Every structure is written in structure tokens, then in C-alpha cells.
Amino acid sequence: MISRSEIDILASLFPEKNFKTIREIQKNCNYSYERIHSGLYSLRKKGILKLNRIGQTIVVTLNYNSDLAFLGFVNYSINKKIKNTQSIKDAENFTKCIDEIQNIDSDLISIIEISIMPKDKIKFFCIGNKNLENKALGIEYRYNIRVKPVVLTEKSLREKRNETEFLNSTVLKGFEKFYNLFYLD
Numbered sequence: 667m668i669s670r671s672e673i674d675i676l677a678s679l680f681p682e683k684n685f686k687t688i689r690e691i692q693k694n695c696n697y698s699y700e701r702i703h704s705g706l707y708s709l710r711k712k713g714i715l716k717l718n719r720i721g722q723t724i725v726v727t728l729n730y731n732s733d734l735a736f737l738g739f740v741n742y743s744i745n746k747k748i749k750n751t752q753s754i755k756d757a758e759n760f761t762k763c764i765d766e767i768q769n770i771d772s773d774l775i776s777i778i779e780i781s782i783m784p785k786d787k788i789k790f791f792c793i794g795n796k797n798l799e800n801k802a803l804g805i806e807y808r809y810n811i812r813v814k815p816v817v818l819t820e821k822s823l824r825e826k827r828n829e830t831e832f833l834n835s836t837v838l839k840g841f842e843k844f845y846n847l848f849y850l851d
Contacts (some may be wrong), residue, residue: 678742681729685726687723746836754780759786763805779840787812792816793810793843
């Protein structure tokens with residue numbers, strides 16, 4: 667069994683694929699140092715992460731092959747989507763537009779960029795369907811938001827997995843495929 671605070675701790679370890687300190691985790695999930703510390707030791711016992719000391723500092727390394735680490739990633743992604751849509755002035759239009767993008771025929775869709783300056787724009791990437799430009803154009807006209815799809819193959823996406831633009835994107839569809847491509851070797 668895993669607690670809510672442990673899931674939040676796991677979510678705070680994303681999107682970067684490197685170690686983090688307890689202080690960095692504390693900034694991301696707003697728990698006390700003691701609560702994070704006890705949660706990390708509990709997660710270590712479950713084999714989800716490793717704790718190492720570098721001098722006086724405890725660093726956390728995630729075991730990405732764990733199913734519970736994947737659960738942390740999904741939690742991180744959903745929270746990021748909610749936070750992104752709440753920060754937009756015309757959130758209703760953006761949400762409708764994002765929902766329609768999510769329904770495009772592809773097994774992986776992730777938003778690379780949402781911007782409101784200088785013009786409302788959503789840039790997303792997906793795998794497969796080369797005819798997305800026509801669908802994106804229809805969405806663009808319906809919501810008066812620039813929609814720019816970036817169509818990739820799995821191979822080309824694997825090559826870009828260390829680029830922060832893709833790693834920091836907001837996953838809408840295909841959580842498992844994204845996780846496998848970006849975090850598992």
C-alpha cells in the first residue's frame with residue numbers, strides 16, 4: 667500500500683531524470699522535511715527509490731522500472747495539466763481546444779508549449795498520423811488558438827528524450843508510452 671504523501675513525493679521527482687535532495691523535493695510538494703524524510707525511507711523499503719549520502723546531504727534516485735514510480739509520473743502529469751490550464755486567462759477555450767487535441771487519433775500526445783503571448787498558441791507533439799495538419803487547422807479555426815502539431819516517429823522521439831522541451835511537456839494521452847520512451851532504457 668502506498669499513501670497519498672508518498673505518491674506526492676514520487677511525483678516531485680519528475681520530470682528530470684537525475685537525483686534530487688530532500689530540500690528540492692520539499693519545494694515541489696509542500697510537505698515538512700520530516701514527513702518527506704519518513705516517506706522516502708518507506709519508499710526505499712518498497713524498492714521504489716534509493717537513498718545515498720553525498721557528504722551530509724541525502725540524495726534520492728528513482729527506480730524507474732517500478733510500477734509505483736509510473737504512478738508518481740501519472741500524478742505529476744495530471745497535476746501539471748491542471749496547473750497549466752488554470753494559469754490561462756481564457757481557460758475554458760484552451761480546455762476545449764486541449765480536449766479536442768486529446769481526441770486526435772494518436773496513441774501519444776503531449777503538449778510542448780502553451781503560450782498566450784503574443785498570440786494564443788498550443789504546440790504539441792504526437793506519434794504517427796501525418797495528416798494532423800488538417801485536423802489542427804480545424805481546431806485552430808474553431809477556437810481561434812494557433813495549434814501547431816509536431817509529428818514524430820518513436821525512433822525520432824527517443825533521440826529527443828534528453829531535450830528539455832520534450833521532457834518538460836505536459837502529457838495528455840499515452841502516459842505509459844511517454845514514460846517508456848523517456849524514462850526506461
